[in-house]
Amino acid sequence: MSKIEIGRKEYTDKVYACWLGKNIGGTLGAKWENVKHTHAFNYYEPMPEEAAPNDDLDLQLVWLEMLEDQGCDPSLYWFAQYWNRHARCYGANEYAFFMRNFDRGLMPPIAGCFENYFVDEMGSPIRSEIWACLYPGDPQAAACMAWKDSLVDHAGGEGTYGEMFWAAVEAAAFIETDIMTLIQIGLNMIPVSSHIARVTREVLWCYQEKLTWGEAREKVVTTFGHDQPANAIPNHGFTLIGWLYGKDFGDRLCKAVNCGYDSDCTAATLGALMGILDGTMGIPEKWSAPIGNGIVTHLLTRGLHAPKTIEELTDRTIVLSEKTVAASDDVVFGEKSKTPDDLLTMLFRNERVNEIRKQDIHAGVTLLGNKEVWFHYSGEPVLRKGIGKIVYITMEGRDELQVDLIVPDGWTCTRLGGAKFQLYSSRPVADRNAIKVLIDSKTVEFGMLGPGEAKGFPAGEHVDVCPKCEARVGACICDELAQEAKAKLLKKQSRPMEMPEPLKV
Numbered sequence: 493m494s495k496i497e498i499g500r501k502e503y504t505d506k507v508y509a510c511w512l513g514k515n516i517g518g519t520l521g522a523k524w525e526n527v528k529h530t531h532a533f534n535y536y537e538p539m540p541e542e543a544a545p546n547d548d549l550d551l552q553l554v555w556l557e558m559l560e561d562q563g564c565d566p567s568l569y570w571f572a573q574y575w576n577r578h579a580r581c582y583g584a585n586e587y588a589f590f591m592r593n594f595d596r597g598l599m600p601p602i603a604g605c606f607e608n609y610f611v612d613e614m615g616s617p618i619r620s621e622i623w624a625c626l627y628p629g630d631p632q633a634a635a636c637m638a639w640k641d642s643l644v645d646h647a648g649g650e651g652t653y654g655e656m657f658w659a660a661v662e663a664a665a666f667i668e669t670d671i672m673t674l675i676q677i678g679l680n681m682i683p684v685s686s687h688i689a690r691v692t693r694e695v696l697w698c699y700q701e702k703l704t705w706g707e708a709r710e711k712v713v714t715t716f717g718h719d720q721p722a723n724a725i726p727n728h729g730f731t732l733i734g735w736l737y738g739k740d741f742g743d744r745l746c747k748a749v750n751c752g753y754d755s756d757c758t759a760a761t762l763g764a765l766m767g768i769l770d771g772t773m774g775i776p777e778k779w780s781a782p783i784g785n786g787i788v789t790h791l792l793t794r795g796l797h798a799p800k801t802i803e804e805l806t807d808r809t810i811v812l813s814e815k816t817v818a819a820s821d822d823v824v825f826g827e828k829s830k831t832p833d834d835l836l837t838m839l840f841r842n843e844r845v846n847e848i849r850k851q852d853i854h855a856g857v858t859l860l861g862n863k864e865v866w867f868h869y870s871g872e873p874v875l876r877k878g879i880g881k882i883v884y885i886t887m888e889g890r891d892e893l894q895v896d897l898i899v900p901d902g903w904t905c906t907r908l909g910g911a912k913f914q915l916y917s918s919r920p921v922a923d924r925n926a927i928k929v930l931i932d933s934k935t936v937e938f939g940m941l942g943p944g945e946a947k948g949f950p951a952g953e954h955v956d957v958c959p960k961c962e963a964r965v966g967a968c969i970c971d972e973l974a975q976e977a978k979a980k981l982l983k984k985q986s987r988p989m990e991m992p993e994p995l996k997v
Contacts, residue, residue, distance in 0.1 A: 521749045568600055583958075599856035604646060620659040650725055656845070695732040704737075880916045
């Protein structure tokens with residue numbers, strides 16, 4: 493089988509345009525985020541002076557740093573650690589509920605779905621571009637990384653399928669340009685029965701039946717609309733409407749925003765995709781000039797070595813992609829892009845995606861050395877008085893595994909097999925508990941909740957946030973912001989006074 497060859501110069505231009513388009517779309521829609529009614533914009537409103545700070549990009553910058561530190565295929569364990577390090581302050585929706593679980597001793601993927609109403613939201617579909625850029629021409633590989641990424645805060649939800657779809661479409665767009673083909677590639681990476689697949693087919697039907705974009709929007713809202721404006725299903729449809737019905741770069745982004753709902757996310761994803769498809773020549777200066785090439789991070793993204801410009805982000809992305817492409821069996825970099833005769837067969841392959849989707853999401857993962865250890869909860873991560881609970885442990889690279897468990901006082905632990913146990917407590921179970929897993933004389937630890945810590949959380953309600961900084965309560969940054977403001981003031985005051993040049997006479 494021949495390899496897909498991607499021209500380095502063309503690839504570099506597309507990566508730059510991807511991140512630029514992401515910034516443009518996010519800035520265009522930021523002011524109108526979560527407004528559910530339609531709009532009639534044809535340009536920025538209001539006119540920006542720089543790019544808007546946006547979690548759509550920031551969270552991918554967190555992954556950028558993680559990939560630079562931990563390699564291009566890091567364990568899900570590292571996704572959780574870097575999120576805790578740089579994004580723990582976010583108080584919105586699925587982000588906050590992942591951290592609520594993480595702080596209670598749970599690890600993803602169970603930490604991404606337990607008592608998390610927001611698994612069907614947009615927080616992971618907006619993180620697709622980094623995987624597309626790292627795996628250009630390999631939509632299956634990009635979709636697999638999107639699956640892993642989404643387990644942090646969307647395990648078991650439609651948000652996962654949204655990210656997989658867009659990662660695959662964007663990765664394929666580095667080498668394929670036909671819209672219908674790209675959409676079918678994205679559909680091939682997700683379950684036919686998913687709502688993301690259903691809304692995709694609904695928008696395609698509307699377009700092929702020559703409904704107007706407004707009629708298509710109403711079909712999506714009527715059939716797939718949601719009380720939560722950031723729900724991934726209708727917003728996925730709105731991104732597709734902008735793509736299919738728009739006449740050019742700006743019109744496409746505006747149509748996505750004009751559909752309403754999570755407008756910064758829909759336009760940012762579409763802007764990035766347009767950048768990959770058409771490169772920098774496809775982004776008119778009227779759209780790029782107002783925001784420039786700077787990257788503005790959100791106040792809630794903390795302690796991150798973020799790139800300052802799109803050029804720097806592009807350079808850092810390319811360093812990583814050189815490693816992923818070098819390890820690929822299907823893609824190489826070269827002078828010019830060249831495609832083999834069986835290109836479509838290669839782009840539609842999904843055997844690895846189908847395999848990875850079988851992964852148990854009712855589990856937590858940590859590392860023992862550099863190997864993953866999985867603790868399988870067989871359902872919710874809760875032990876209840878008088879009810880035996882079966883758990884089991886698996887380890888990467890180990891088919892035959894002998895382990896021992898150390899459980900809290902008062903519990904019994906009955907071995908049912910080499911790495912399978914029944915836990916039981918005849919007494920009330922404490923709210924938060926640690927279970928130690930002994931493997932080869934080494935120990936890793938997992939959390940187990942009691943009923944008092946697992947009373948549920950009202951659907952659609954949010955965790956408490958600080959009214960001043962809007963960070964999650966328990967991760968308030970008001971003091972940090974005050975210190976940063978003070979440091980900036982002192983720095984400004986310490987600068988030597990600039991003397992005017994003498995007048996020339």
